[in-house]
Amino acid sequence: MTYRNIRYEHNDMIATITLNRPERMNALTPKLFVEFADALKTVRSDGARVLILTGEGNAFCSGADLIGDDEGMPDDLGKMLDDYYHPVVEAIASLDIPVVSALNGPAVGAGLSLGLAGDIVVMARSAYLLLAFANVGLVPDAGATWLVAKSAGRAKALEMALLCEKVFADQALDLGLVTRVVDDEAVRDEARAIARKLANGPSVALGMIRKQVATALNSTFSETLSIEKANQTRAGHTADFREALAAFAEKRKPVFKGE
Structure with a gap:
């Protein structure tokens, strides 16, 4: 598939998916999600061992494109979620590799959902998070309710969703919504x-x-x-664990092969 709304790269075992609509602050459309879903399949087939999610330009993602170039918003928003949003966020959750989010700018609405789907979230100092759904008469979606409430708690999730106030980087870090805050150019x-x-x-x-x-x-x-017992049983049979034991005995750094 030829990508127009995202960019996909794979180098040194690292896959990167970049939202690539900078003229619209990387706003989300069905076409973007179709490309995103395809890229996630490529991540698996390429054998990448980690995935980076980021945005082009000065924003990570401004959320759903309420205007769009030629698509607009459908009458049934729930069906749109089922058809386009949910397959992507569920595919990210089901990946067998770590996901790192690089929030290079604002992450708004469903863009917040995509950004916080990362296991480790690096946020630009000038960036902010915003649940803006209520401003247009909608409710949080794409997993935002779960992601924010599980990280920051019920009270903060309700405040963010009801008042639609920006949460800037340092506060997002204090709330446990993101992992690290760095200068914009270092994200x-x-x-x-x-x-x-x-x-x-x-x-x-x-x-x-x-x-x-x-x-x-x-x-x-x-x-x-x-769950821990089952996973530990599996981990104990990996080549990487055997390599770690050998490296420990030989007083050297292990060389893991992801096996």
Whole structure:
């Protein structure tokens, strides 16, 4: 597929998907989501060991394109979510590799959902998060309700969603919505440095960790113990674990192959 609304790159075991509509602050359209979904399949087939999500220009994503070039907004917004948004956010959640978000600018509406879908979120100091749905008579979607409430708690999720106030980078960090805040010009370099470390790590274990944490958020303590046991059994049979044991005995740094 030829991409016009996103850009896909794969180098050094790191895949990068860049939202590429800078003239519209990378606003989301059905066509963009079709391309995004295809790129996520390519991430898997390319054997990437980490994925970076970012935006072109001065914004990460301004949310749904309410005007659009030739698409506009459909009458049934729920069907649009089912057909375009949900397949992408669910595909990101189901990836077996870590995801790093590089929020190079504002992340608004469903753009916030995409940005916070990352396991590690690097945010530009001048950027902000905004749940702007109520401003146009809509409700948070694409997982925003879950992502914000699980990270910042019920009270902050309600404040953000009801009042539609910007949450700037330092506050987002304090609330646990993002992982790191860096100067604007350093966002992509910081994200890539993190991605490089993850790409050189034990990929099977890292993939299980991201899903294990997500599952634990909706599980009891006993259920989590069972999940940890099952994952540890699998991790203990990986070549990376055997390499780690050998490296420890030989007093050297392990070389993980993601196997």
